Amino acid sequence: MDLHYSDEDLAFRDQVRAFLDSHLPKDLQAKVLKHLRLSKDDFVRWHRILAERGWVAPGWPAEFGGPGWTPLQRHIFEEECARAGTPRIMPFGIDMVAPVIMAFGSQQQKDYFLPRILSCEDWWCQGYSEPGAGSDLASLKTTAVRATDAEGEHYIVNGQKTWTTLAQHADMIFCLVRTDTSVRKQEGISFLLVDMHAPGVTVRPIIMLDEDHEVNEVFFDNVRVPLANLVGEENRGWTYAKYLLGHERTGIAAVGRSKRELAFLKRLARREQKNGRPLLEDPLFAAKVAELEIELMALEMTVLRVLAKAGKAPGPEASVLKVRGTDIQQALTELMLEAAGPMALPFDAAYLEGEHAHSSGGDDDAAPLASYYFNYRKTSIYGGSNEIQRGIITQMILGL
Structure with a gap:
């Protein structure tokens, strides 16, 4: 192109x-x-x-x-x-479940859910990972059993999801559930759309090291889900999940955000240090920044090549974008801490909330960086860990 x-x-x-x-x-x-x-x-x-x-x-x-x-x-x-x-x-509605509904959903699902996603009438979250089923997602144990009563056919869902980002805000969750235990584990999974306000859904917060409430555990206790909320065919959910993950991994590359953070890093490193010289003038540190910038430029070219496949769903090349994108994001936060030095150590939750912005260390640029650094340790894990992505690249692209 x-x-x-x-x-x-x-x-x-x-x-x-x-x-x-x-x-x-x-x-x-x-x-x-x-x-x-x-x-x-x-x-x-x-x-x-x-x-x-x-x-x-x-x-x-x-x-x-x-x-x-x-x-x-x-x-x-x-x-x-x-x-x-x-x-x-937020990608869960716009970039993740919506493409699945467009590709595999019923006309009723398209007509109902897509306009609500556009308007943000519904906030979505993702129900994939479970305790014991993270990178090995096909080992999930949350079940959905068909039942029939006077109101018609529906599913009864029982189980648990974890690391569910911003579930405390969500109106809907798209879930992988097990609907057949007699077949190979990938073949017995279905894709359900579940109302987070339904009886039997419980959200329990997971508070992170920086005291933020970003992720959660979600429990399903005999949750009733209409049959109409099954996307596509029963037991074909693994196919839809892989389709969704391709879109997620492409978005994780986040080239634009990394370019903005690179500019922030350079500004941080241009400040005068105690020795009277900016850190960016140190040859070793400058070389690290230059290497990272080259990697980011190469990633951007790769993203453009993937996007040029107009009309096609992301393939295994999305794994390349996910690995390199998250590697670069983590490297950026590491260099930010190095540039801030001791000023990155103080932690002030009130500053991070932004209501009455202040920092205990007296450096507004540096105050959020420790929290930022720790938060970005997760990027190499979510969306399929980078180790799993390298396996996909080895098999699907290199043919090894």
Whole structure:
């Protein structure tokens, strides 16, 4: 593909920049650029601003309410949003379950769920991982058993999901459940859409090292799910799960955000140190930054090549993007800590909440970095651990 921007692409970039300059709330921008925590209201507010413009689902075709952009336009939009410092659009609805519903769902599911995802009327979360079924996802034990009563056919769901991101906010969860125990484990899994407000659903928080409540355990105790909420065919859920994970892994690369964080790292490292010289003038540190920047440029070219496969679902190359993208993200946070030095040590939860921003160490740039560093240790695990991704690359791409 041609990796140079055409005049039309440059005009589109200018259009996006003008929109972000005029519509991105300054308080949201400040939170993002200062690495502060965002609330559900923050995410929903930005989602609805984009939805009103018709830009909240860059990858959706026009027939489902998307803008119908080219792969390069989607890349430009995501890069400009990252550069400007917008909140992320939560991927669970827009980028994960929606493509599955579009590809495999019934017309009723498309008509009902897709507009609610666009409007953010429903906040979604992902019910994949379980205790004992993380990287070996096909070992999941949550069951869904068909039952019939006066109200018709439905499933009764029992089991547990864990590490469920932002489930405390969710209205719906897309779940992998076991519907047949007599066949090979990958062949007995189905894909269900479950109401998080249904009787029998319990959410229990997992509080992380930085005192944030980002992930949860979700328990299902005889939860009744309408048969109409089965996506596709029963026992074909593993196929749909792999389709979804391809979209998730492509998005995890997050090139635009890494480019923004690289600029932040350089600014941090240009500050004068106690010896009177900026750390970026140290040859060893400068070499680390330069190597990381080269890796990021190579990743961006690879992302563009994958996106150029217009109309095709992401294949095993998504695993390459996931591995390299998360490696780069983690390396960035490591160099940020190195650049901040001792000023990254103080931890102040009140500062991270952003209500009355202050830092116990007196350095607003450095105050959130320890929390940021620890949070990014998980990126090489979620979406399928990087070890699993390397196995996929070895088998599916290298043919070994």
